[in-house]
Amino acid sequence: MTVHNKTRHCQIVDCTIRDGGLVNNWDFSVEFVQDLYEALNEAGVEYMEVGYKNSPKLLKGSEDAGPWRFLNDDFLRKVIPEKKKTKLSALVDVGRVDPDDILPRSESMLDLIRVACYARDTEKAIELATMFHERGYETTINIMALSNVMDNELTESLALISDSPIDVVYIVDSYGSLDxxxxRYLVEKFRRSLKHKRLGVHTHNNMQxxxxxxxxxxxMGVELLDASVYGMGRAAGNCHTELLxxxxxxxxxxxxPLLGMIEKHMVTLREKEEWGYLIPYMVTGVLDEHPRSAMAWRxxxxxxxxxxxxxxxxxPEVFPKG
Amino acid sequence: MTVHNKTRHCQIVDCTIRDGGLVNNWDFSVEFVQDLYEALNEAGVEYMEVGYKNSPKLLKGSEDAGPWRFLNDDFLRKVIPEKKKTKLSALVDVGRVDPDDILPRSESMLDLIRVACYARDTEKAIELATMFHERGYETTINIMALSNVMDNELTESLALISDSPIDVVYIVDSYGSLDxxxxRYLVEKFRRSLKHKRLGVHTHNNMQxxxxxxxxxxxMGVELLDASVYGMGRAAGNCHTELLxxxxxxxxxxxxPLLGMIEKHMVTLREKEEWGYLIPYMVTGVLDEHPRSAMAWRxxxxxxxxxxxxxxxxxPEVFPKG
Known part of the structure; x- marks a missing residue:
């Protein structure tokens, strides 16, 4: 059955290019990205995260990555010459972004800039996101790896964010280990600590x-929901946009339109690249571990x-935890 | 995280051979079934449903099916000469089983006989299951296609079952359309109507x-949980035994032991046979339709x-509903 009144407040952030790029080193053609933008727009999806806005200067050894790894505003304007209803988003990582690369929103194609961080880097994330907020962007802070954070540390992080101008705070299940x-526990905790913020979630599909x-x-009232078409994302992938x-x-x-995108692009791409339900990813999910060991195994x-x-x-002595 | 105290009452019924047989026409080798029995037993799975116990006389055109389609007690005794902790189950369909084929439990390898029916056939199902109950078996009635049954009809069915000697009543999501x-709604309804019965669930994975x-x-206290190793079952398949x-x-x-079974048998089998998340099955799940049209399409x-x-x-005029 379908969910109705309870979820009218929700908006979808499609992460196919950004998180899917972790699978294929951002080797998406311009046609693929244009077709995806059209499909998401026609489907009514509210946001498309079109890549990372990190700086190549701060990420050595990534020179061979596709253009969605280090988004360039001029390039993006050529790819999507006419922006429609679907807004554009980019993700940055604390320590990997050069604030000088971020134009004021009035000069940029981007609407939303999201800052991914571990709980220990919350202060840096707030500093960055506040800067982007002041440049006119919608902003989020996405706290990763929550299953491995002590509750007292998380409480402190959320208190810091509560006093910042950040719009949305994300609960991120980096290891796909949560149920x-x-x-329910995390949303209640975030809600208590962040009375005036909107919330978001980013999930991984290790345990389906x-x-x-x-x-x-x-x-429970969370507003921004991340997903990827056909689930394309690192390792076991994400929540499927078409299902959500x-x-x-x-x-x-x-x-x-999403079924059309899957028919035209995703099935053949899945034959070439690997993501989804595979036993090593299921094992790291069950064990509440980062998927890197499973990715190396695959x-x-x-x-x-x-x-x-x-x-x-x-x-434990073979792959030490942590 | 793991579920602990809340689910100590649960038992798993592995349906790999029975529901998976709908994928490969029950073409499982004796070695496959023996390896699965060993793996389930070592894993601690409580029941293995080793096939159907329908009558070939009542199902014309099935002569080419593997031996798990029409279980024979003598054959089963050769396959599993030494029964261990894992009990054996078989499914029968109303109208397709000849009660004369069902030995008394004391002479049979089977412990559990489950009767699948639509709500409209509840009386026939009770008659059959009562007969098996009197021959000493554990019994269940599995009411299929609940998403297409009117509430008043279901209420009547459950009232009839409530007065019978059947041990367990199953909620079956035949179309994989439920969330x-x-x-929660169905378990509460069954619980209210069946105060002295145990409950079971059988799910399909069309929408993950x-x-x-x-x-x-x-x-919520449901005791018998159906699943299949690597999700093998008709169309989108079932809940994965290894995940559950x-x-x-x-x-x-x-x-x-389940990971060993998947490594040895299931990955190569999945390359040969098709089940799982495929868009036509997702579509029939979303539309709350039987998967037969999607199976024909695939x-x-x-x-x-x-x-x-x-x-x-x-x-509607192309594939009429119902």
Whole structure:
């Protein structure tokens, strides 16, 4: 059945290019990105995160990445000459962005700039996001890896953000290890600590709970919901945009253009690139670990030796935790 | 995180052979079934549904099906000469089973016989299941396609079952169209109408909600939870046994043998046979339709033409509903 009145406040942030770029080193053609923008706009999706706005100067060894890794405003203007209803977003990482690269919003194609950080970097994230806020952007702070943060540290982080001008604060399940009960706990905690902020969620699908977690948050009043078409994102991928849009069932939404995008681009792309439900990613989700060990395993000649991977992951001296 | 005290009452019924057989016409080797039995037993899974116990006399045109389509007690005794902790189950359909084929439990390998029916056939299902109950079996009645049953009809069905000796009553999401809110509604309704029965759930994964739906039911006290290894089941498949077992995290459970089964058998099988998240199955789930039209589409030369399928499904004169 569909969710109705309870989720009318929700907006979708499609992360296919940004998080999916972690899969294919941002090797998306201009045609792909243009088709995706058209599809999202026709589907009624509110935001498209078109890449990272980090600085190549601060991320050595990334010179071979596609143009969505280090977004350039002039290039973006050529790709999307006419912006329609769907707004554009970019993500930056604390320590990897040069504030001088960020134009005032009036001169930029971007509407929303999101700052990803670990809880320990909250002050730096607030400083950056405040700067972008003052340049006219909508802003979010996305706190990553919440399953590995002590509650007292998180409480302090949220208190700092509460007093800042940031618009939206995100709950990020970086390891895909959380379930709907965990999201209920976190949304309640964020709500208590951030009385005047809007909230967002970013989920991963290691245990096939990304949609259920996102819907749980949506029904609790969380407004910004991240997703990717066909789930494309690092490792197990994200909540699927087509599923989320179908379940939210807002009158403005239209599933058909997303099915067209999947038919034209995503099926062949999935044959070439790997994301989604694979046992090593399921194992890191179950164990509440960063997926990097599983990604390395899938890139090795032992990629389908699941018992060996599981044994290594559950033997602390082989892959030390943390 | 893991679910603990709230779900200690739960037991898993693995349906890989029975529901997975709908994918490959029950073409599982004896070695496959033996390896699965060993893996489930070592993992601590309580039940293995090893096939259907329908009668070939009543199902013409199924002569080429594998032996798990029409279970034979002598054959089963050769396959599993030594039964361990995991109990054995078989499913029968109203109108397709010959009661003369069902031995007394004392002479059979089977412990549990489940009767699948539509709500309109409840009386016939009770008659059959009562007969099996009297022959010593644990019994369930599995009411299918609940998303297409009027509430008053369901209320009558449950009242009939309430007065029968059947042990367990199942909520079956045949179309994979239900979400956790729907399961909360149905579990509450079944609980009110069936004060002295245990409950079970059988889910499908069309919208990637099978695990979330199953966990929702488990936390509400539902005891028998159906699942399949690697999700193998008709169309979009079922809740994954490995995920469910990991999330329930009972002290008796052990994930490792299931990963071994997936490594040895399921990955190559998935390359040969098709089930899981595919857009036509997602579409029938979203539209609350039986997956048969999507299965036919996936068997056609147009299998990846999603827009055409969606347009046909949403144009009533092409595929009439019901």
């Amino acid at each position: 709907p009960d965990d999201f 709970l990304a949609l259920a977690n996102t819907l749980t948050a949506a029904e 849009l179908a379940k939210l069932a807002k009158a403005e939404y239209n599933l058909r 890139a090795s000649s032992e990629k389908d030796e699941y018992l060996k991977f599981y044994d290594k992951m559950t033997t | 956790p809110d729907d399961f 909600l099978a695990l979330a739906n199953t966990l929702t039911a488990a936390e 077992l990991a999330k329930l995290a009972k002290a008796e459970y052990n994930l490792r 068997a056609s030369s147009e299998k990846d033409e999603y827009l055409k399928f969606y347009d046909k499904m949403t144009t």
